[in-house]
Amino acid sequence: xxxxxxxxxxxxxxxxxxxxxxxxxxxxxxxxxxxxxxxxxxxxxxxxxxxxxxxxxxxxxxxxxxxxxxxxxxxxxxxxxxxxxxxxxxxxxxxxxxxxxxxxxxxxxxxxxxxxxxxxxxxxxxxxxxxxxxxxxxxxxxxxxxxxxxxxxxxxxxxxxxxxxxxxxxxxxxxxxxxxxxxxxxxxxxxxxxxxxxxxxxxxxxxxxxxxxxxxxxxxxxxxxxxxxxxxxxxxxxxxxxxxxxxxxxxxxxxxxxxxxxxxxxxxxxxxxxxxxxxxxxxxxxxxxxxxxxxxxxxxxxxxxxxxxxxxxxxxxxxxxxxxxxxxxxxxxxxxxxxxxxxxxxxxxxxxxxxxxxxxxxxxxxxxxxxxxxxxxxxxxxxxxxxxxxxxxxxxxxxxxxxxxxxxxxxxxxxxxxxxxxxxxxxxxxxxxxxxxxxxxxxxxxxxxxxxxxxxxxxxxxxxxxxxxxxxxxxxxxxxxxxxxxxxxxxxxxxxxxxxxxxxxxxxxxxxxxxxxxxxxxxxxxxxxxxxxxxxxxxxxxxxxxxxxxxxxxxxxxxxxxxxxxxxxxxxxxxxxxxxxxxxxxxxxxxxxxxxxxxxxxxxxxxxxxxxxxxxxxxxxxxxxxxxxxxxxxxxxxxxxxxxx
Numbered sequence: 316x317x318x319x320x321x322x323x324x325x326x327x328x329x330x331x332x333x334x335x336x337x338x339x340x341x342x343x344x345x346x347x348x349x350x351x352x353x354x355x356x357x358x359x360x361x362x363x364x365x366x367x368x369x370x371x372x373x374x375x376x377x378x379x380x381x382x383x384x385x386x387x388x389x390x391x392x393x394x395x396x397x398x399x400x401x402x403x404x405x406x407x408x409x410x411x412x413x414x415x416x417x418x419x420x421x422x423x424x425x426x427x428x429x430x431x432x433x434x435x436x437x438x439x440x441x442x443x444x445x446x447x448x449x450x451x452x453x454x455x456x457x458x459x460x461x462x463x464x465x466x467x468x469x470x471x472x473x474x475x476x477x478x479x480x481x482x483x484x485x486x487x488x489x490x491x492x493x494x495x496x497x498x499x500x501x502x503x504x505x506x507x508x509x510x511x512x513x514x515x516x517x518x519x520x521x522x523x524x525x526x527x528x529x530x531x532x533x534x535x536x537x538x539x540x541x542x543x544x545x546x547x548x549x550x551x552x553x554x555x556x557x558x559x560x561x562x563x564x565x566x567x568x569x570x571x572x573x574x575x576x577x578x579x580x581x582x583x584x585x586x587x588x589x590x591x592x593x594x595x596x597x598x599x600x601x602x603x604x605x606x607x608x609x610x611x612x613x614x615x616x617x618x619x620x621x622x623x624x625x626x627x628x629x630x631x632x633x634x635x636x637x638x639x640x641x642x643x644x645x646x647x648x649x650x651x652x653x654x655x656x657x658x659x660x661x662x663x664x665x666x667x668x669x670x671x672x673x674x675x676x677x678x679x680x681x682x683x684x685x686x687x688x689x690x691x692x693x694x695x696x697x698x699x700x701x702x703x704x705x706x707x708x709x710x711x712x713x714x715x716x717x718x719x720x721x722x723x724x725x726x727x728x729x730x731x732x733x734x735x736x737x738x739x740x741x742x743x744x745x746x747x748x749x750x751x752x753x754x755x756x757x758x759x760x761x762x763x764x765x766x767x768x769x770x771x772x773x774x775x776x777x778x779x780x781x782x783x784x785x786x787x788x789x790x791x792x793x794x795x796x797x798x799x800x801x802x803x804x805x806x807x808x809x810x811x812x813x814x815x816x817x818x819x820x821x822x823x824x825x826x827x828x829x830x831x832x833x834x835x836x837x838x839x840x841x842x843x844x845x846x847x848x849x850x851x852x853x854x855x856x857x858x859x860x861x862x863x864x865x866x867x868x869x870x871x872x873x874x875x876x877x878x879x880x881x882x883x884x885x886x887x888x889x890x891x892x893x894x895x896x897x898x899x900x901x902x903x904x905x906x907x908x909x910x911x912x913x914x915x916x917x918x919x920x921x922x923x924x925x926x927x928x929x930x931x932x933x934x935x936x937x938x939x940x941x942x943x944x945x946x947x948x949x950x951x952x953x954x955x956x957x958x959x960x
Contacts, residue, residue, distance in 0.1 A: 345934025347405040350450025350505045352931065355649035356583035358779035359880045360932045364939035365959060366883035370908055370918040373941075373957050378923070379427035381415035381447070381944070381952035386432065390440050398893040398927055399944040399952035401447040402877075405933040407460070407475070410942070411453070415952050417445035417466035419473055424935040427956060431478035433464075433471070436489075449580055449775075449928070450505035452513060454542050463506045463513050463542070468493050470506065470515060470540060485545030494533060504578040507591065509622035512539045512548055514584075514591050517577015527809035529599040529606065535577025537593055537618075539625050549625030553577055553595055553613050560627065566608030566699070573607050575599035576614045580775040581646035583662070584622065585676060591622045592647035592662055592676070601640035601769070602750050602798055602815040605697035610635040615643050617664045617672070619679060629679030633666045635701035638693070638749050639798065640769040640818075641667040648780045648787070652841040654682060663787055663841070665778050667771025668746060669714030670707050671789060671839060683709035683844055690747035695800055697812055704747050709844030713837040714772030714791035715829070717745035718764050722829050726862055734828050737821060738764060741797060750798035750815065761799065766829060768796025769818050770875070776929070779878040779885070781911060786847060787839040788885060794820050794827045794873045794901070824861060831855065832871030833901075836878070836887065838914060848914040852876070853889050853903050872903045877929035879941070884917060885909040891925025891947050906943065924950035 345362055352358050365373060380387075381399045395415035403412035405424060414420045414432075421430040435442040445467050452463040453475065460475035461484075470492055472484035480488020492515070504516025517535020534554040541548055554570050555562040562570055576598045584591045598607060598614045615634035620627060634641045645665035652661055652673075662676035673682040685705045693700035715722070723738055725731035741764040742751045751763045772791040779788045796818045803809040821828040832851035840847045855870025856862065874890020889903030906926065907919040928944035938958055946952035 345939070347403070347931045347933045348453055349404060349507070350402055350452070351581060351583065351646055354507065354509075354584040354586050355780075356581055356646040357648055357650060357782065357880075358878060358929065359781060361882045362932055362934055362939050363882040364934070365881070365941065367910070367917050369959060370884065372959050373918070373920070374960065375955050376940070376958045377427035377956045379422060379954045381946070381954065383414065383420055383429050383432045385429075386416070386418070386443060390443050392440060393443055395952070396446055397946035397948065397950060397952045398891075399447055399946050399954075400449050400928040401944055402450050402929040402931050403942055403954065404451060404453055405931070405935075406453045408935065409475070411451055411462055411475070412954070413448040413451055413464060413466070415447055416443055417447050417464075418443070419451055419462055419464050419471070419478065421478060424933060424940060427954070433473060433478050448505055452506040452508050454508045454513070463508065465492070465506055465515055470513070470545070472545065483544060490540060490545040494536065504580055504582050507582045507584055508542055509584045509586060509589060509591055511542050512622050513542045514539050514582060514622055516579065516582060516593065517553070517596075527803045527806050527811050527814045529572065529575070529810055532574035532599045534574040537578060537620065537625070539622060551618070551620055551625045551627065554598070555612065561612035564609040564612045567606065569607035573598050573611070579642065579644045581644070583647045583649055585649060585660075588677065589622050590619050590628060590676070592649070593618045593620060594643040594645065594647055594664060596642035596644055597637040597640050600811060600814065602638055602818070603695070603800055603811060603813045604636055604638055604699060605695070605812055607636070608699040610701060611637070615641060617643060617647055617662070617674070619662075619676070631672065631674065631679060633664070633670070633672060633705060634668070635704060636699060638698075638700060639747070639765060641767070641771060643667075644775045645773045645777050646775070648778050649676060650780045650782055650785075650841075652682075652785050654842060654844070661841070663778070663780065665773035665789055667767055667773055669712040669716055669767055669772035669791060671710055671713060671773070671787065672707055673710070673841065673844075681707070683707060691744055691749060693749035695749065695752055695813060698749065700749050710839045710841070711846060713789040713839065713846070715766055715793050717748070718743045718766045718795060718829065722766075724823070724826060724828060724830055726826075726865060730823060730826065730861060733823055737823070737828065750800050752813070753799050753801050762797040763799075764795050764821065764828070765798050766793070766795040768794060768820060770794070770796070774875050776875040776877045779880045781880045783882065784911065785840060785842045786911065787841050788878050788880060789837045789839060790852065790876060790878060790887065791835055791837065792873050792875060793829060793831070793833045793835065793871070795829050796820055824859075826856065826859060826861065827873070832869065833873035834871035834889075836909070836914065838911075850909070850914040852887060852907075853905060872901065874901045874903070874925070876926050879930040879932060880911065881932060885911045886930055886941065888922070888926030888930070888943065891927045891945065893927060893946060893948060902947070922955060923953075927952065
């Protein structure tokens, strides 16, 4: 597979143009040079060519398979995922994206036609196999340009014009990411370039969220590499080493044996300050922490690092001693807001808990007070649950938190009775009610019904910020999970006392146990710290047999769609059925445009499949395009582009 070459459409953009501006917004030239639109990760573009007056004319203009035909024809046995979370970038008149096996492809923005495809390391099926990354990064010094991408166990640097590896970067254009003591590597957060340093998140093996083993898990440290040579510049230890800041938060010597926490999705940066903002996930095991007493820094934290040195500037931990898999994986979003007449440069961090934390991005000080409040304690022997958790006083949560019997569905007397009966075998309580043991006696408790569940309210998909209005748009997934712990002593190789055998989402005939809306959008006014509006995203399962004849408002589709905000509209899909199962309410094929100010639906259309990743937009040859990744259980992954006639 020889990479295609072509005439460079435009003169190379200078480094100052691509990585510019204290406003940190998407470029006014209509490009989309970062995974999140800009280094600020606002998922925002100022483009307005597609607007409320003409959007009814919007049509699909091209479709591109998530893997080039040159690969599928050469390797007919190649298996690929339909879950494409890869959002392209657009720089210099070219689209770049990680394909269905994680190789970078470059394609024409007007037609979707292939320009080049990254060569695998060897012409073998094993070398081609992989999975897509969320995004790729672009860098130029004004003379040379390259694409940076993480795939499987390596960081790659490719010539942006040809896709060929950069010979002076690492070894033959790639850097091995498996750290000392690591056993494997998987794709972590998409790389981001700040100055001459490319920063990557965790990319190593882990013990998993609920297993019985943990001692072989390696911390997924944050690393900075020289963008020209691939040389390792620095490493930030997400689990502190002895003597480092935060080491005392890992009791019983657990810092030497704990890992499986890192940056799973999205990094952002203040290019003027030279800071990179890193959201970090939960430690192993996510639901039992008896072996790791203490708060466990830097799990579930937002950390601001000096991108040149890796030095910690400030941090904030959203969840102490996590027992719920409340990872901090949503994108830290940068912007400016005005609070009580004071202009503040902020970073906005969504959480799986449904809280939006807002900090001064220079100092790390909360814009509004964050209070440590008492929360329920664990009844699991040997557990060390934190007695308090941090609660922002503003803005209000953008999702339902905690479960009471009044929260259970009551569409009909039969459904109400069945929901109450199911809940009687479960422990209910406010947010941060810990997992509980599976009882062995008749009619004993069988776990904790928790909301948010392990998918969270604010997952990697949530968050888009409009710098024009100061509105932050959060999507919330409102389906609970049951957190169960079982005795691990029956496993002779177990290294933990308890483990989680499953975390099922409770349904009644495909209807979630909790009252809707199950998926909703919230517009948050960050100048005031208040909600502006909330709407259910999608009609949901109003045609369900058990609900027919009922006069129901939209119930919301509870998947993980991603928003795009432009100068004129707010776009979002409904997620996709890429997992199967009975949760038919969690998916949909509708793509919508909302009025940014009111939440009213301006336009909607059905795509060939549900959305699986973040939409992006760009201007090419004076025409605005919107590109969104789609796929489903029985629909191959692809990118679709929409534009006006």
